[in-house]
Amino acid sequence: MKIKLIAIACIIFLISPAWSAPKKPFIDWANLHNPLLSYPDWSIKDFAMAQQDGVFYVFFSAFYEDNGQLRSHVVEVTTRDFKTYSEPVINFDGQEDGFVGMCSPDVQKLGDLWQLSFNSWGGNDEEKPHQLFYMTSPDLIHWSPRQPFASNLTAGHGVDDLTVTRSGNRYYAMWKEAVRPRGLPRREAVEKSQIPPWKYGLRAQLAEAKSLSGPWSYVGSGYPALKMADGKENGLIHENFEFIWIDGKLNVITSAYPGGHDGYIYTLLDPKHPLEWGKGMKLTVPTESFNQMVLYNAGAIYDWRKQDGYFYLIYGGTNEKTSYGHRGWYRMALARSKDLVHWVPAGSIN
Helix, strand or coil: CCHHHHHHHHHHHCCCCCHHHCCCCCCCCHHCCCCCCEEEEEEEEEEEEEEEEEEEEEEEEEEEEEEEEEEEEEEEEEECCCCCCCCCCCCECCCCHCCCCCCEEEEEEEECCCEEEEEEEECCCCHHHEEEEEEEECCCCCCCCCCCCCCHHCCCCCEEEEEEEEEECCEEEEEECCCCCCCCHHHHHHHHHCCCCCCCEEEEEEEEECCCCCCCEECCCCEEEEEECCCEECCCEEEEEEEECCCCCEEEEEEEEECEEEEEEEEEEECCCCCCEEEEECCCCCCCCCCEEEEEEEEEEEHHHHHEEEEEEEEEEEECCCHHHHHHCCEEEEEECCCCCCCEEEECCC
16 A cells, blocks of 8 residues: 555656646747857848747848859748757859849748748849849748749839738738839839938838739838837838737838938838838847947847747847948847837846
8 A cells, every 4th residue: 555655646746747847948048148140251131030839940141252242142040949050941042043142031921821022132223123032831941932022013123121911811011112313113203202302212112912923002102101109200211121910910120221220110000091100119229249330230020928928039230341242240139028118138137
């Protein structure tokens, strides 16, 4: 009888949650330190990320010398802990199609598929202007061939920094379009006199479609108003757009200049008025050893509150702007926040 009681006690001890092994944290935050990813001969920026089944899939632009000149490459790596990383899952620059490079990836889950968007980069803008592309994947590893995106709207224009989302049975896309005094795209030629000087050059565009393959059409004028909390636009040029849904509302993350490449977040105020974005807020990240000159550039936010209560911000920073075509040696960092206002870097506890 005594032996049986001891055996039962041992079983209870083994299966009881009170004595089970400590649960592995979603991210081992306390033991991380920025920069979390860097390469000695690559400058990496324009980050995007996805997570699935304990694996984080990290996408970025990698600038480095390749085939006789500086090129940008769209790269994907994986990690489980932000301490060690895989070799590139993808690494392409479009040379086979006559492009100097590809850059500015964004990844979004659209229904049952993951969608990766990006744009061509470099070269003579007049002869071969930047164009938008996308690929899809069921698992973030096996990607479809590259397809042009919204070419019925953008062919012949200089366009960058695409992000795409889905709401109901429609897709929405935002990107940056180059507008020049000569050879203006058709709509700008009509509206030229109405465009404030800070907008005349590079503008955000908003479009919609019933499928990723299009055809795409502009939402209204096509020009979203990105307003701060005071209801006014801040006079900056916005780029590197990243959509994120937070508590049922669509938001967009941007980098903005001149005056740096600060991050901003804007909220779609009313789905019935898709060109009206407001409650704009600057994203403030701390100065660390790797981002003394440019604190923040081309980041994205992920809502992982269900996993551990935090929003996560992935971004790049640099200490100089002379190397890599005067971009600087960018490296990758993470910060997290419970309220989208107060951001603390990897390794700091809040």
